[in-house]
Amino acid sequence: GAVVSQHPSRVICKSGTSVKIECRSLDFQATTMFWYRQFPKKSLMLMATSNEGSKATYEQGVEKDKFLINHASLTLSTLTVTSAHPEDSSFYICSARAPTSGTLSYNEQFFGPGTRLTVL
């Protein structure tokens, strides 16, 4: 259980175009999903927290107008990289918080397989 899919796995696009990445929780409902960015051999950098039915919460330094997040249902969150540039090339990973019993102490996240974005 607790499978998260991500689509596409790889995308190559021209500079100036927009790219949409989908993140789906396949066998559970995820009220909260997270979007990360990871550079080669570096740690995961949290970009934003996506809550179903409300606006995403962006981390400091992340442009919300450039990285549009929509969490329209309990199983789907999308990240759109608008007007992509070569510096946006990166590995983008989404995760969903596991179903919990309501305890504040449990926060396991299940990760999608990631999307490697290359902007030419």
Add this chain to the structure above:
Amino acid sequence: GQSLEQPSEVTAVEGAIVQINCTYQTSGFYGLSWYQQHDGGAPTFLSYNALDGLEETGRFSSFLSRSDSYGYLLLQELQMKDSASYFCAANSNYQLIWGAGTKLIIKP
């Protein structure tokens, strides 16, 4: 600020035991998680410690000491497939605060 410290790289021999340490400084700390990430792949969950002590899951064990703000991941009977990066992450206010990762190199 919030931060986690872990070694950047650890080398061990196949069949041996290795320990990866993690110290943390966070607010609203609920527990410490460990994730494994192979090159090109996404992180996969290994273990979670909310309470002090040792949690054992097969060849992997994880330890937490809240009073010392310290934890470690112990990998036993190392196999070549264990070569990966290992991240500690503090569960803090519904988010994960990530360490920089430890690259585990296993030699035959």
